[in-house]
Amino acid sequence: DQQVKQNSPSLSVQEGRISILNCDYTNSMFDYFLWYKKYPAEGPTFLISISSIKDKNEDGRFTVFLNKSAKHLSLHIVPSQPGDSAVYFCAASARRDDKIIFGKGTRLHILP
Amino acid sequence: DAGVTQSPTHLIKTRGQHVTLRCSPISGHKSVSWYQQVLGQGPQFIFQYYEKEERGRGNFPDRFSARQFPNYSSELNVNALLLGDSALYLCASSLIARALYGYTFGSGTRLTVV
Secondary structure, three states, X not given: OOOEEOOOOEEEEEOOOOEEEEEEEOOOOOOEEEEEEEOOOOOOEEEXXXXXXXXXXXXXXXXXXXXXXOOEEEEEXXXXXXXXXXXXXXXXXXXXXXXXXXXXXXXXXXXX | OOOOEEEOOEEEEOOOOOEEEEEEOOOOOOEXXXXXXXXXXXXXXXXXXXXXXXXXXXXXXXXXXXXXXOOOOEEEEEOOOOHHHXXXXXXXEEOOOOHHHOOEEOOOEEXXXX
């Protein structure tokens, strides 16, 4: 039973444009949602998080939007840069145990 | 300042053997979590320790065990290895056990079971 779903295995975006990565979840008990970025041969790197009581959180070029009624969140990267090419994991956690449930990831390719 | 360090980086074991993976958290971090990432999947939660106490356990068989030492470093042990245990094992640390602030991951130990 996959509680966090990333339905797009890969995404290609032109450098300078907006990258939008999408994620759906099934468990309404999640309190936090997170995005991690992973380069080959490295561990995942924390990017940004959002609490379930908010609908938007910004950090520089990265913005996460949360739509609780649709159980959907998205990560916007503006403008996209070559170094953004990586695998992006959507993840969620509940306050009661803080274990992070990850999606399968979306591979983002930034095209020159 | 050193990040999360894991050892060894790569390991090859035979079915039925036992393996011990090690993790040193960032200095001052008291929470350590272990994750398993198989090819094509996201990391899957195995254990979390905070202040040397087990705080959470994922859906893994009893062949998997872990512990946290007084210096907050941690070991993950896997007994009676199966081919399906081949994966990247990731360790993550944080100051407190609160996922909202993000955990810092190490680069992982790549375990291959033959």
